[in-house]
Amino acid sequence: MDNTAAWAGLLRVHAALVPLLDQELQAAHGLPLTWYDVLLELNAAPGKRLTMTDLGAAAVVSRSRVSRVVDELVRAGLVEREPNPADKRxxxxxxxxxxxxxxxAAAPTYLAGIERHFTxxxxxxxxxxxxxxxxKVLRAHDAAGLHTIR
Structure with missing residues (x-):
């Protein structure tokens, strides 16, 4: 197997499965996968909150999209913005x-989709x-000081 086969496989699986999981979450719960991802990261965070910078680093959604996704979640009443007393900006x-x-409510659909389509x-x-x-790849990436997604 050449060195690019694993990479190509990862990209193809991602491209095939992300839209499927997104469709299933939206059909069953009206919740896009990007919303689920942000909600999942916030739920796991201390105090159920993160700065936008930390959320951008943790969420799978791109840093440039995280602010827009949070705005959508705020409008939907699923997230709120709180001032950061340590940094007014x-x-x-x-x-x-x-x-x-x-x-x-959406977690069983998400987990079942991962099981059905992936694991x-x-x-x-x-x-x-x-x-x-x-x-192993993510830890090496993180050790090199590069942006990682948990």
Whole structure:
């Protein structure tokens, strides 16, 4: 196998599965995958909030889109913006109770989609190998001081 086969496979799987997961979440919950991603990161954060900079670094959605996605979530009542007392130029995005409820309701659809379209197509050992290999790449990227997505 040449050195680009793994990379090409990763890109193709991403291109094929992200739209499927997005369609399933929207059909079942009216929740785009980008919204789910941001809600998931906020839910995992201390105090259920992150600065926009930290959210941009953590979320899979691009840094340039995170502000627009947060604006959409604010309009939907799923996130609120809070002033950052430590830095008047920045703000926190904070998960609301409605946002947490929507995330919780959508989680089974999201997890079932991952199982149906991704991990269910491989053995447990293969899934562990993929997770280990991709984690290794992300850790090396992070150690080099480059932007990473958790």
């Amino acid at each position: 920045s703000a926190f995005a904070k998960l609301t109770a409605d946002g947490r409820a929507r995330l919780k 269910g197509r491989m053995t447990a050992a293969e899934a562990a190998t993929v997770a280990t290999a991709l984690g």
